[in-house]
Amino acid sequence: MTKTTPQTNRRIVLASRPTGAPTADNFRLEEVAVPALEEGQLLLRGQWLSLDPYMRGRMSDAPSYAPPVEIGGVMTGGVVSRVEASRHPEFKEGDLVMAYTGWQEYAVSDGTGVNKLPAGFAHPSHALGVLGMPGYTAYAGLIDIGQPRPGETVVVAAATGAVGSLVGQIAKLRGCHVVGIAGGAQKCEAAVKELGFDACIDHRAADFPEQLKAACPRGIDVYFENVGGAVLDAVFPLLNIHARVPVCGLIAHYNGGTLATDSAAILRRTLTQRMRVQGFIIFDYYVNRPDLHAAFQQEVGNWLKQGKLHYREDVVQGLENAPEAFMGLLQGKNFGKLVVKLD
Amino acid sequence: MTKTTPQTNRRIVLASRPTGAPTADNFRLEEVAVPALEEGQLLLRGQWLSLDPYMRGRMSDAPSYAPPVEIGGVMTGGVVSRVEASRHPEFKEGDLVMAYTGWQEYAVSDGTGVNKLPAGFAHPSHALGVLGMPGYTAYAGLIDIGQPRPGETVVVAAATGAVGSLVGQIAKLRGCHVVGIAGGAQKCEAAVKELGFDACIDHRAADFPEQLKAACPRGIDVYFENVGGAVLDAVFPLLNIHARVPVCGLIAHYNGGTLATDSAAILRRTLTQRMRVQGFIIFDYYVNRPDLHAAFQQEVGNWLKQGKLHYREDVVQGLENAPEAFMGLLQGKNFGKLVVKLD
Structure with a gap:
């Protein structure tokens, strides 16, 4: 084995719940060791983190359709990652995947909820936006x-x-x-x-x-x-x-x-x-309407290939800038789909 | 001809528009002569007048789905009538019909919007309620x-x-x-x-x-x-x-x-x-969903015949008592479908 496990994962956790608009105090950047992989696990290296308005709901403990992020928990978020190492039979190093691994650079997964991007996916970050x-x-x-x-x-x-x-x-x-x-x-x-x-x-x-x-x-x-x-x-x-x-x-x-x-x-x-x-x-449409999801993938995918859809991304560099970008999103400061480049 | 045209029609018109709850002042009882029938017309003798909450909307000139009653106009309402005289080929004396002839005892019609009750209709007033x-x-x-x-x-x-x-x-x-x-x-x-x-x-x-x-x-x-x-x-x-x-x-x-x-x-x-x-x-369902209307008539009609549906009427005697009964309806004073016995 020439490959070594990376030592450090950077992640952003919920430090406290906001009242009104979130502030920088509500977030905390942590550095933790990446655990060694066990059999059946894979290590994901985040490439693109999606920032979306629904995340504001996850920061509150008001009743909602999804449970809140716990205090000290990693902020929820969809991430496109590269498989960095795999001891899982269905994934191999280099696979590009999408999973809700949250606001962090690395994640260890047992494969649950990890979806490979289809072959020929022109822009991996599209899985977080126009095709996601x-x-x-x-x-x-x-x-x-x-x-x-x-x-x-x-x-x-x-x-x-x-x-x-x-x-x-x-x-x-x-x-x-x-x-x-x-x-x-x-x-x-x-x-x-x-x-x-x-x-x-x-x-x-x-x-x-x-x-x-x-x-x-x-x-x-x-x-x-x-x-x-x-x-x-x-x-x-x-x-x-x-x-x-x-x-x-x-x-x-x-x-x-x-x-x-x-x-x-x-x-x-x-x-x-x-x-x-x-x-x-x-979420309900993912669960209840696979027919509509298939129609969406085909129709929007074709429009995109044919140049009939314009898709603009607002790219922020580095995990450490995610909180500020997210606060701006709630104020309409983004221009296009907001994504964070993680690597 | 032994039959004579009745001389007088009693009707209730909108005297003024209410602000807030309607009051007796908003209504006026009038007596007018019933015109002689022309060829193609029929004379309707009201038997049952329906009182319904939607009529409050017709008393206002705020924008709505239907035009308001004009000041001095006869109050809108569905009425089950007996055809008293007919010079219309499709109707004959004694027919029971339902039409929106309003709060009055007699109406002259050219047949537009006049619907005969189906044969075997046990209670004519049901055409204003459970089957209407x-x-x-x-x-x-x-x-x-x-x-x-x-x-x-x-x-x-x-x-x-x-x-x-x-x-x-x-x-x-x-x-x-x-x-x-x-x-x-x-x-x-x-x-x-x-x-x-x-x-x-x-x-x-x-x-x-x-x-x-x-x-x-x-x-x-x-x-x-x-x-x-x-x-x-x-x-x-x-x-x-x-x-x-x-x-x-x-x-x-x-x-x-x-x-x-x-x-x-x-x-x-x-x-x-x-x-x-x-x-x-x-109204939209009458226009757009004849299929649903047929299903309604069949299903509810059968339930009624089979005694599976209870239907209670709150009967008020005499046109002159319609305004007070209507004001009570808006306050929930009725107990069952509110109808006025006209003859």
């Missing part, structure tokens, strides 16, 4: 719940984000009028020029509700909800009869935050417009 | 949106009302655990003893939320929403993962009224529980 969880989130929420028809108006916020950028592009490919919402002129310009949205409105503009209304002259048929807050307040009065609102995320409320529209008004409009408001967690 | 719009509302909302599965817990408010009483009984027939909510001990007792609900909770009780929770030990899978307000506040924390909430009405809000649950909390729970909240207007 955010991509399937966009696809399932839009297609299964949103059910957009050609000519309908689809609105999505965080228009240049990992999910929003795909929602809008898929809706365009389905023949819809697509209006994005984003923070700042640069993102709005990219949504129109790079992603092909019909319009993109800056939610920071003083007359944002009026601009949104003007961009949706036939109202809104599908609102892919991933932010909540003031964006939802502006969208709600524009929703058409039989509008569909897949609720994918509420990033404006993860750190607190309120709505101007009161709940009775939301229900009244849901009734009079015969709207469908439906929350979803992509 | 309220029945189809209960059936379509529960079956198409609620999608109850055996063993699931279904909760419905206004449990002894026209819609709620059917929702609960149909859910029982589908094998569900059914919990009603009603105002007062008498109605709650009737829901359990007459209608066969597993439990019925009095929303006026000080510990109503705790009682509701105790009656739903496995949480709530389907909440058929027809009231809103404090009932919804108590229901919301109990909704299970993948709960379905058909929103049929919001009677607690028709005259104003707020919710304690804020809208961000509603959306958050919709997301974390992956709930489906869907408004519906039964």
Whole structure:
């Protein structure tokens, strides 16, 4: 054996639970020894760590669809890794895999939940975005719940984000009028020029509700909800009869935050417009809808190969910068899918 | 011709629009001459007038799914009538028909929207309730949106009302655990003893939320929403993962009224529980789902004949008493489907 086990794993653990927006104090960088492999185990060297809004939920111990990260536990996260060493029959050194090994550089695994990337995967980090969880989130929420028809108006916020950028592009490919919402002129310009949205409105503009209304002259048929807050307040009065609102995320409320529209008004409009408001967690679609997942992989994979989908990554270098990048993500500072290069 | 045209029609018109709860001032009883029939027309003598919560919406000029009643116009309403005279080829004297001829004793019609009751219809007033719009509302909302599965817990408010009483009984027939909510001990007792609900909770009780929770030990899978307000506040924390909430009405809000649950909390729970909240207007189901309407007529008609469904009417005598009865309906004073005997 010429190969030696690396000595040190760097990892980021939850030091304390945030109240409101997370701060640097809530995270702690630790260095620990990597244990020697036992029979049936494999050692993963992280290459790309995905940072996603859902992680804010894991930092809280409020009831949720998934258990929280324990205090002192490694932060949850999807990682694309290279198999560094293997004593597991199904994996060999050099395999590229995706697994939820968390915010760390190395992980020892028994293979559970470790998925090899398909051969010919052009960019390993795509497994964390357009061809991974955010991509399937966009696809399932839009297609299964949103059910957009050609000519309908689809609105999505965080228009240049990992999910929003795909929602809008898929809706365009389905023949819809697509209006994005984003923070700042640069993102709005990219949504129109790079992603092909019909319009993109800056939610920071003083007359944002009026601009949104003007961009949706036939109202809104599908609102892919991933932010909540003031964006939802502006969208709600524009929703058409039989509008569909897949609720994918509420990033404006993860750190607190309120709505101007009161709940009775939301229900009244849901009734009079015969709207469908439906929350979803992509995990359910992985478990219950393998048919839809296969359709997603084929359709989005083909669009990507054919150059019909633009996919932008916002790459941060080094594990130690993950907390700051994650805090920025919750404020919309990223531009494209946020990933951390680990090696 | 021995037959003479009746001289006088009594009708109730909208005198003014209510702010908050309607008052007697908002209605006016008028007497007008019945016009002579022209060729192609028929004269309808009202027998049963249906009073339903949706009529509160027609009294307002706020945007809605249907145009408001004009000031001075006859109040909207479904009526079972006897054809008194006919110069229309498809109708003959003595036919029993259902039509939206409004709060009046006589109406002249050209036949549009006039539907003959099927032969063998045991009780003509059933066409306004269990076999009519309220029945189809209960059936379509529960079956198409609620999608109850055996063993699931279904909760419905206004449990002894026209819609709620059917929702609960149909859910029982589908094998569900059914919990009603009603105002007062008498109605709650009737829901359990007459209608066969597993439990019925009095929303006026000080510990109503705790009682509701105790009656739903496995949480709530389907909440058929027809009231809103404090009932919804108590229901919301109990909704299970993948709960379905058909929103049929919001009677607690028709005259104003707020919710304690804020809208961000509603959306958050919709997301974390992956709930489906869907408004519906039964009119759409008449237009778009003739298949479901046929299934409703067959299934509910059979249950009724077989004595599997209990149906209670709250009968008010005389058109002049319709306004007071309607005002009481909005306060839950009725006990069963509210109808006015016109002749």
